[in-house]
Amino acid sequence: MRDTKFTSRSPLLAAYSTLVFAFIYLPIVVLILYSFNRDGVGGFPPRHFTLDWYRQLFSDSAIWDSVVNSLIVAAASVAMSLTLGLLAALALDRANFPGKVLFRRLVLLPLILPGIITGLSLLMFAVFAGMQLSLFTVFLGHGTALISVATTEIFAGLQKLDRAQEEASLDLGATPWQTFWRVTLPNLKLSLIAAGLLIFTLSMDEIAVTFFLIGRDNTLPLEIWGRLRRGITPEINAISALIFSVSVALIVVWYRLRARTMRSSPR
Amino acid sequence: MSVAGAISPQKAPGSSAPLLEIHDIAKRFGQTEVLRNISLQIASGEFLTLLGESGSGKTTLLRLIAGFEQPTSGQIWMSSERLDTLPPYKRRVNTVFQNYALFPHLSVRENVAYGLRVKATPKHEIAVRVEDALGMVKMKDFVEARPATLSGGQQQRIALARALINRPKLLLLDEPLSALDANLRKKMQSELKTLQREIGIAFLFVTHDQDEAMALSDRIALLRNGAFEQVDSPREIYSHPATAYAAQFIGQTNLLRGEVRGDYASCGAIRICPVRGPDGPATFSLRPEAIKGALDATIGTPYMTFKATIRQQIYAGATELLEVDCAGQLLRVRVPAGEPLHGEHAFVFSPRDAVRIRD
Structure with missing residues (x-):
């Protein structure tokens, strides 16, 4: 109700908002449109609809190898940072120990640290440790740097958790371990999914840290980056359009899940 | 003032040894003395109310018995078993929490079955006992509902069924009616009393409402600043208050x-x-x-x-x-x-x- 009043009363605001959204989304629309343009990225307006670029993309094994690499790294990073982030968040929420403040700062530091610093320091670490640079080092880089994201998100979830529920579980005869699996973790489901999706996306399009740690196998962003230096081809547009669609789908899934969980939680 | 050893004439018949014995319990949080060396006995089948203003220590005493807090000194015994050294999940005591603390991610059935599930009770036994417990609180029609879809009074019943399914010897109730409106509250009071008589489990009920305490209890333990002011039957406290505080807190009086x-x-x-x-x-x-x-x-x-x-x-x-x-x-x-x-x-x-x- 308030929104309609706003738009009807201040056309200036409406125009301004439209411009802002156009600035953000128009390039994406153009990018997707040109992925269907037979004449490639040149020429305006786009003419001659074609799916050729997609056909070319699907037969390009280098791209698909990099997609698989990215997926593997992202999935492994999600698993690692969620596990460690959950433990860190539990410690921050429940335990009192000397140096807790310092621990908290250190865990959250990678959030504000520039990727170039993280990447460089991890590279030096890998060199000192005598590790071959490979997807594994990339995974280590992503997984550790993103623990901070997992910790923040899960810590927020723990703060909202009604502790009386855990007491009720213990009261009914569940051991602390059973209580963790049956009450604490299910209550954190939303935070875990949110953190997981966020980490997955961040890992998928990470360039700075990856750049320092990559071995012979490219991740998708680095593969695209590498090709861009040889000029923009509509194939890149096509893969970007696909990434965009998958991201939108993930966001929709996330909102659906959240709406459902919100409805089933009390008050 | 009759504190330790005073079992009211209205206690359940046939019970001589106390079910729960609180012996010289003190609890401090930092510098604050919440409970000051108090002793109390609860008989089996008894409905005992801890009555007091907020900050009198009544909820703390309940949490000590449930096992969520540790006493600073003193002991709690339950039928000749030391209770205060056991973790909460090993005590044969169950609690109805103030805001029910139902599990939002589980259905009514799963909520009620929880205490049996975690002890790996056979499936068919769980089904029968869940049915019984829900029947007891007249909530059989809601087995598949999620707690969030239930009214306050219904959530209250589920919390009661969930706590009773383990067949505790003592049920702790932490101001369970305080979230309900006045009419529903009166109705739940009488249902609670009837239920307690039927199943014969001792109830330790915490409230700050003196009318509620009078209506429900076999005995009232009146707490003030972490010590018992008087422990007696409602009639005895009303007709023979021990202190000016007791006389004024329970009913009106002229001093x-x-x-x-x-x-x-x-x-x-x-x-x-x-x-x-x-x-x-x-x-x-x-x-x-x-x-x-x-x-x-x-x-x-x-x-x-x-x-x-x-x-x-x-x-x-x-x-x-x-x-x-x-x-x-x-x-x-x-x-x-x-x-x-x-x-x-x-x-x-x-x-x-x-x-x-x-x-």
């Missing part, structure tokens, strides 16, 4: 302060005779309904009389409350509703109703 000499007490213009106890300064509690208008008095002997001026007349349906002034001393008198009253009147009361209390 008469004066001097005892021999069998005779004078409190301002009011005299009480005969009285017992040592000479010296004394305080008496005289309930408003123990004072009667001299004209309609059927009070027997001996009786005391005084004259007082009507200051206020507050109508309350069947009765009305008079505020009267007896030579500068303000008294409250509850009389059957009648004509409007003015001016000076004579009042009478029996000296037996003036209870000598500790100030």
Whole structure:
């Protein structure tokens, strides 16, 4: 109700908002449109609809190898940072120990640290440790740097958790371990999914840290980056359009899940 | 004051050894003394209420028994088993929490079955006992519902069924009715009492509401600043309050302060005779309904009389409350509703109703 009043009363605001959204989304629309343009990225307006670029993309094994690499790294990073982030968040929420403040700062530091610093320091670490640079080092880089994201998100979830529920579980005869699996973790489901999706996306399009740690196998962003230096081809547009669609789908899934969980939680 | 060892005459028949024994329990949070070396016994089948203002320590005592807090000193025993050293999940005590603390991610059925599931009870037994428990609280039609879709009263019933399914020897209830509106609350009070009688499990009920405590309890343990003010049956506390605090917290009363000499007490213009106890300064509690208008008095002997001026007349349906002034001393008198009253009147009361209390 308030929104309609706003738009009807201040056309200036409406125009301004439209411009802002156009600035953000128009390039994406153009990018997707040109992925269907037979004449490639040149020429305006786009003419001659074609799916050729997609056909070319699907037969390009280098791209698909990099997609698989990215997926593997992202999935492994999600698993690692969620596990460690959950433990860190539990410690921050429940335990009192000397140096807790310092621990908290250190865990959250990678959030504000520039990727170039993280990447460089991890590279030096890998060199000192005598590790071959490979997807594994990339995974280590992503997984550790993103623990901070997992910790923040899960810590927020723990703060909202009604502790009386855990007491009720213990009261009914569940051991602390059973209580963790049956009450604490299910209550954190939303935070875990949110953190997981966020980490997955961040890992998928990470360039700075990856750049320092990559071995012979490219991740998708680095593969695209590498090709861009040889000029923009509509194939890149096509893969970007696909990434965009998958991201939108993930966001929709996330909102659906959240709406459902919100409805089933009390008050 | 009867604290340890005092089992009320209304306790459940056939129970001699106490079910729960709280022995010299003290609890401090930092510098704050929440419980000051208190002792209490609960008989099996008994409905005992911990009554007190907020901050009196009643919830802390409940949490000590449930195992969510550790006592600073003292011991808790349950049927000759040391309780306070056990973790909460090993105690045969269950709790109904103030805001129910139902599991939002589980259905009603799963909530109620929880206590049996975690102990790996056979599936068919779980099904039967869940059915029983839900029947007990009249919630059989809601097995598949999620807690968030239920009203406060329904959530309350589920919380009760969930706590009772483990067949505890003692059920702890932490102000379970405080979130309900007045009408539902009255209804739940009577259901709770009926249920407690039927299943015969001892209830330890925490509330700050004296009417609720009076209506439900076999005994009331009145807590004040972490110590028991009085532990007695509702009738005993009302008719023989031990202290001025007890007399004022449970029901209304007139406190008469004066001097005892021999069998005779004078409190301002009011005299009480005969009285017992040592000479010296004394305080008496005289309930408003123990004072009667001299004209309609059927009070027997001996009786005391005084004259007082009507200051206020507050109508309350069947009765009305008079505020009267007896030579500068303000008294409250509850009389059957009648004509409007003015001016000076004579009042009478029996000296037996003036209870000598500790100030």
